[in-house]
Amino acid sequence: DGGITQSPKYLFRKEGQNVTLSCEQNLNHDAMYWYRQDPGQGLRLIYYSQIVNDFQKGDIAEGYSVSREKKESFPLTVTSAQKNPTAFYLCASSMNFRHRDGYTFGSGTRLTVV
Amino acid sequence: GQNIDQPTEMTATEGAIVQINCTYQTSGFNGLFWYQQHAGEAPTFLSYNVLDGLEEKGRFSSFLSRSKGYSYLLLKELQMKDSASYLCAVSYSGAGSYQLTFGKGTKLSVIP
Numbered sequence: 321d322g323g324i325t326q327s328p329k330y331l332f333r334k335e336g337q338n339v340t341l342s343c344e345q346n347l348n349h350d351a352m353y354w355y356r357q358d359p360g361q362g363l364r365l366i367y368y369s370q371i372v373n374d375f376q377k378g379d380i381a382e383g384y385s386v387s388r389e390k391k392e393s394f395p396l397t398v399t400s401a402q403k404n405p406t407a408f409y410l411c412a413s414s415m416n417f418r419h420r421d422g423y424t425f426g427s428g429t430r431l432t433v434v
Numbered sequence: 435g436q437n438i439d440q441p442t443e444m445t446a447t448e449g450a451i452v453q454i455n456c457t458y459q460t461s462g463f464n465g466l467f468w469y470q471q472h473a474g475e476a477p478t479f480l481s482y483n484v485l486d487g488l489e490e491k492g493r494f495s496s497f498l499s500r501s502k503g504y505s506y507l508l509l510k511e512l513q514m515k516d517s518a519s520y521l522c523a524v525s526y527s528g529a530g531s532y533q534l535t536f537g538k539g540t541k542l543s544v545i546p
Contacts (some may be wrong), residue, residue, distance in 0.1 A: 362538035425476035
């Protein structure tokens with residue numbers, strides 16, 4: 321079955337540490353996205369990538385970094401510069417120019433700073 | 435820019451009908467999506483509207499008026515499992531592709 325996989329489901333980070341969240345898709349989708357979700361805030365776009373080796377900042381990119389070396393993979397690193405990283409992180413993918421299909425989402429990673 | 439408004443919370447009774455409204459202002463409009471999200475889970479696709487009018491899919495229907503920047507999601511014969519957040523998302527044209535902007539979601543509680 322095709323899908324989008326995020327790991328781990330739960331992640332705990334100490335203050336000052338960088339952590340990397342994994343996102344892998346086997347849907348042959350061109351574009352991939354990272355969102356952050358906080359209570360009452362909805363989904364806020366962190367980074368997106370429409371093609372391999374290219375990515376763009378979203379609305380809240382500060383303190384985060386990404387790479388897109390393979391079509392299937394779009395890992396997100398939460399750096400120590402991110403002041404309030406505790407949140408639910410969602411990865412999504414889509415096919416360019418097939419907008420009526422919308423996004424397919426992963427099951428999310430809940431990051432907690434301890 | 436893009437701005438999407440929907441109510442924060444709603445409560446409805448099992449077996450009843452509920453309508454969740456969404457208003458938007460956006461440029462380069464390509465269509466409007468509704469997603470359902472249970473707590474701690476991924477959003478799942480419910481509907482897509484690009485033309486004015488009503489799209490029906492089982493117990494769920496979605497309506498769009500592009501001239502008014504308005505959509506609603508109608509849920510009939512409510513079941514307890516319909517308790518979830520419902521996200522309105524507008525598709526707009528980006529550079530060579532498209533992107534979705536999401537509203538903050540409406541948390542629906544279905545009570546017996």
